[in-house]
Amino acid sequence: MRAAIATSLPESQIAPAAGGVQARGIEKRLGNVEVLRGVTLDVAAGEIVAILGSSGSGKSTFLRCVNLLTLPDRGDIWVHGEHLRLRPISERDSEPRILDHDQVRRVRASIGMVFQNFNLWPHMTVLENVSAGPVLVNRLTRKAATELGRGYLAKVGLSDKAGSYPRHLSGGQQQRVAIARALAMEPKLLLFDEPTSALDPELVGEVLRVMTALAGEGRTMMIVTHEVAFAREVSSRAAFMHQGRIEEEGSSPAFFLNPTSASLRRFLTAHDERHS
Amino acid sequence: MQFVEGLKTTVLLALVSGALGMIVGLLAAAAKLSRFAPLRVVVGAYTTIVRGVPELLIILLIYFGGTVAISSFVGRYVEINAFSAGVLALTIVFGAYTAEIFRGAVLSISRGQIEAARSLGLHPWQTWLLIILPLMMRIALPALGNQWFSLIKETSLISIVGLTDIMRVAAVGAGSMRAPLTFYLAASALYLFLTSLALVVFNLLERRFAVRGH
Numbered sequence: 001m002r003a004a005i006a007t008s009l010p011e012s013q014i015a016p017a018a019g020g021v022q023a024r025g026i027e028k029r030l031g032n033v034e035v036l037r038g039v040t041l042d043v044a045a046g047e048i049v050a051i052l053g054s055s056g057s058g059k060s061t062f063l064r065c066v067n068l069l070t071l072p073d074r075g076d077i078w079v080h081g082e083h084l085r086l087r088p089i090s091e092r093d094s095e096p097r098i099l100d101h102d103q104v105r106r107v108r109a110s111i112g113m114v115f116q117n118f119n120l121w122p123h124m125t126v127l128e129n130v131s132a133g134p135v136l137v138n139r140l141t142r143k144a145a146t147e148l149g150r151g152y153l154a155k156v157g158l159s160d161k162a163g164s165y166p167r168h169l170s171g172g173q174q175q176r177v178a179i180a181r182a183l184a185m186e187p188k189l190l191l192f193d194e195p196t197s198a199l200d201p202e203l204v205g206e207v208l209r210v211m212t213a214l215a216g217e218g219r220t221m222m223i224v225t226h227e228v229a230f231a232r233e234v235s236s237r238a239a240f241m242h243q244g245r246i247e248e249e250g251s252s253p254a255f256f257l258n259p260t261s262a263s264l265r266r267f268l269t270a271h272d273e274r275h276s
Numbered sequence: 277m278q279f280v281e282g283l284k285t286t287v288l289l290a291l292v293s294g295a296l297g298m299i300v301g302l303l304a305a306a307a308k309l310s311r312f313a314p315l316r317v318v319v320g321a322y323t324t325i326v327r328g329v330p331e332l333l334i335i336l337l338i339y340f341g342g343t344v345a346i347s348s349f350v351g352r353y354v355e356i357n358a359f360s361a362g363v364l365a366l367t368i369v370f371g372a373y374t375a376e377i378f379r380g381a382v383l384s385i386s387r388g389q390i391e392a393a394r395s396l397g398l399h400p401w402q403t404w405l406l407i408i409l410p411l412m413m414r415i416a417l418p419a420l421g422n423q424w425f426s427l428i429k430e431t432s433l434i435s436i437v438g439l440t441d442i443m444r445v446a447a448v449g450a451g452s453m454r455a456p457l458t459f460y461l462a463a464s465a466l467y468l469f470l471t472s473l474a475l476v477v478f479n480l481l482e483r484r485f486a487v488r489g490h
C-alpha cells in the first residue's frame with residue numbers, strides 16, 4: 001500500500017522525514033537580486049538551528065519561505081512531513097503561486113513566528129494580542145483563550161501587563177509579548193527573524209533569556225540572529241549563509257570553534273572583535 | 277412646518293448614501309489594492325472619472341439617464357423616484373472619494389502587522405475585519421469626516437430633480453412667501469446644524485479609535 005502511494009507521487013513530493021522542516025533547492029529573486037540561490041536545509045523535530053550571515057545574505061528571506069510569507073520561486077518545502085503545494089515560476093508565470101490556501105493557513109497556524117519589529121497590533125491589549133490567534137484560528141472559546149493567553153504571558157514574565165496596550169511597553173517587553181502570541185498557538189515549530197536586532201542593547205538580555213528557556217523545552221526552533229554568542233549557547237546546529245547559499249553548516253559547538261570556510265571564519269572573527 | 281419633512285429627507289439621504297458609499301469605497305479600495313490587474317484598472321477608471329465630473333452632472337445623468345434606461349427596458353415610461361436617484365448618485369460619488377481615502381489609509385498600515393496576522397494562519401477576511409479595518413480607520417477618520425461634510429452639503433443638489441429636501445423646501449418657500457432671505461437663512465442654519473452634528477460624531481469616533489491610553 002505504502003509503495004503504491006509512493007509510486008503515484010512525483011519523487012519530489014515524498015517527505016524526506018516525518019517531522020521538522022525540509023527545504024530543498026530554494027531559489028528567490030527579488031527585483032534584480034538573486035536573494036536565494038538554491039538553499040537546502042533540514043531541521044529535525046526537536047532541533048534548534050541557528051542561521052547566521054551578514055546583512056543581505058538571504059537568511060531572513062529563507063526563514064520567511066518556511067511559512068510562505070515569502071513565496072520561493074523554485075524549490076520544495078516540507079513542514080511536519082507535509083509538502084507545501086506551490087507553483088514555481090515558469091516562462092508563463094513570473095510570480096510563484098500558492099496552490100492550496102487552506103493548507104498554507106493550516107501550516108502557518110502550526111508555525112509560530114517572531115519578527116524583528118515585534119509587529120504587535122496597537123489597537124489590542126497585550127492579552128488580546130496573545131489570545132486572538134487561538135480564538136480566530138484554533139476556535140477556542142474566548143474564556144479558554146484568555147486563560148491560555150494569561151498562562152503564556154506569565155511564562156514570558158508579563159502577567160502584570162495583560163491589560164496594557166503595546167505602546168506602553170518597552171521593546172523587550174513587546175518582543176516577549178510577541179513570543180507569547182506565537183506560543184499561544186501551541187506551534188510545532190518556532191521561527192525567530194532577528195528577534196533582538198531592533199532592541200536597545202540593555203533590552204536584548206531579557207528576550208534571549210526567554211528564548212533560552214524555550215530552547216530547554218525540546219521545541220523545534222529556527223533562529224536567524226546576529227547574536228553569535230547566544231547562537232553558540234542554545235543551538236544544536238548552525239548554518240552560515242553567504243550570498244544566497246548555505247556556505248557551511250554543522251553541529252554546535254564545532255561549527256563555531258572550527259569553521260572551515262574562509263567567509264565563516266571572517267564573519268566569526270569580525271564578530272569577536274566587535275564584542276571583545 | 278415643511279422644513280421638518282425636508283430635514284428628515286436630507287438626513288435619510290445622507291445616511292443611506294453615506295453608508296452605502298462607504299461600503300462601495302471599501303470594496304473599491306480593496307480592489308485597487310488587489311493583485312488582479314484588470315480589477316485595478318476598472319476600479320481605477322471609476323474613481324478617476326467620477327472624481328473628475330461635477331456631482332450635479334452625475335445626478336442629472338442618473339436621474340434622466342436612469343429614466344430612459346429603465347423605460348426602454350420595461351417598454352413603457354417609468355420615472356425613477358428622486359430619492360433613489362439621489363441615493364444612487366451620491367453613493368457613486370461618495371464611494372469614489374472614500375475609496376481613495378481608504379486606499380491611502382491601508383497603505384500606511386505597517387506591513388508587519390498584516391504579516392503577523394498571516395503568520396498565525398488568520399483567514400484574509402479575518403485579517404481585513406480585525407486588523408486592517410480598525411488600524412486603517414484611525415488614519416482615515418479625519419479625511420472621512422471631511423468627506424461626510426461634503427456629502428451632507430451635496431445632498432442639496434438632489435433638489436434639482438425635485439426631491440423635497442431642506443434645499444427644495446427653502447426654494448419653494450422663498451418663492452411662494454416672497455421671503456428668500458428668511459428661508460435661505462433657515463436652510464443654512466439647518467445644514468450648519470447637521471454638519472456640526474457630524475463634527476461631534478467624528479470627534480467622538482476619533483477619540484474611540486485613537487491609540488488608547490494617551
